[in-house]
Amino acid sequence: MNLNPIRITGSDTGNLNNYSLTDGYDFFSFSLGLAPVFTGFVGQVNGESRVVWIVNTGANDVTLAHQNANSSAANRIITTTGADYTLTAGTHPEVVQLVYDPFALRWRMRVGD
Numbered sequence: 001m002n003l004n005p006i007r008i009t010g011s012d013t014g015n016l017n018n019y020s021l022t023d024g025y026d027f028f029s030f031s032l033g034l035a036p037v038f039t040g041f042v043g044q045v046n047g048e049s050r051v052v053w054i055v056n057t058g059a060n061d062v063t064l065a066h067q068n069a070n071s072s073a074a075n076r077i078i079t080t081t082g083a084d085y086t087l088t089a090g091t092h093p094e095v096v097q098l099v100y101d102p103f104a105l106r107w108r109m110r111v112g113d
Contacts, residue, residue, distance in 0.1 A: 003026050003027040003053065004024060004025045004026055004027065005025065005027040005028075005029060006022060006025040006027070006028060006029070007029045007031065007057070008028060008029065008030050008031070008032070009031045009032070009058075010032055010033065011032070011033040012032045012033050012036050013032070013033035013034045013035060013036055014035070014036065014037065015037050015039050015065075015068075015070050016036055016037065016038050016039065017039045017040060017068075017070045017071045018039075018040050018041075018042050018071045018072055018075050019038050019039075019040065019041050019042065020041075020042045020043065021041050021042065021043030021052060022043075023043070023045075025052075026050075026051065026052050026053065027052070027053045027055075028052060028053065028054050028055070029055050029057045030054065030055070030056055030057065030058060030062055031056075031057050031058035031059075032058055032060065032062065033060065034060050035060055035061060035063070036060070036062055036063070037062075037063040037065050037068075037084070038062070038063065038064050038065060038077070039065045039068035039070040039071040039076070039077075040065075040068065040070075040071025040072065040075030040076045040077060040107070041071075041075055041077070041098070041107055042075050043100075044074070044100040044102070047074075047102045047105070048100070048102055049099065049100050049101070049102050050099075050100040051097065051098070051099050051100075052097070052098050053095055053096070053097050053098075054087070054095070054096045054097075054098060055087070055093045055094070055095045055096075056087035056088070056089060056093050056094070057093050058089055059089050060089050061086050061087065061088050061089050062086070062087045062089075063084050063085065063086050063087070064077050064079055064084065064085045064086075064087070064096070064109065065077065065084050066078065066079040066081070066082060066083050066084050066085065067106075073105065073106075074105040074106070075107070076106050076107065077098065077106065077107045077108075077109060078101075078104070078106050078107065078108050078109065079109045080109050080110070080111055085109065085111075094111070096109055096110070096111055097109070097110040097111070098110070
């Protein structure tokens with residue numbers, strides 16, 4: 001499997017609503033400001049399925065918010081825990097896979113192998 005990676009850096013903090021996932025990329029390495037919270041992602045095309053991988057390579061934790069109403073319904077994330085999910089900062093960053101479910105109109109999170 002070949003992935004097209006992109007590293008996203010910046011000072012974004014707080015709630016990041018309807019965050020746009022750049023077309024043409026499927027591996028997103030985030031290194032952002034203090035405690036960013038992604039409430040949802042834009043990036044699916046015409047309701048089609050899409051698979052992306054997200055890793056936190058920054059010095060601050062990154063949170064994926066579960067079904068957060070600050071993002072449009074079709075951009076929200078369903079986490080594996082049913083609660084907000086934190087990608088901790090550190091030397092061994094965790095990779096999370098998100099799959100866009102065109103029937104539920106949500107991003108579904110998958111963790112692990």
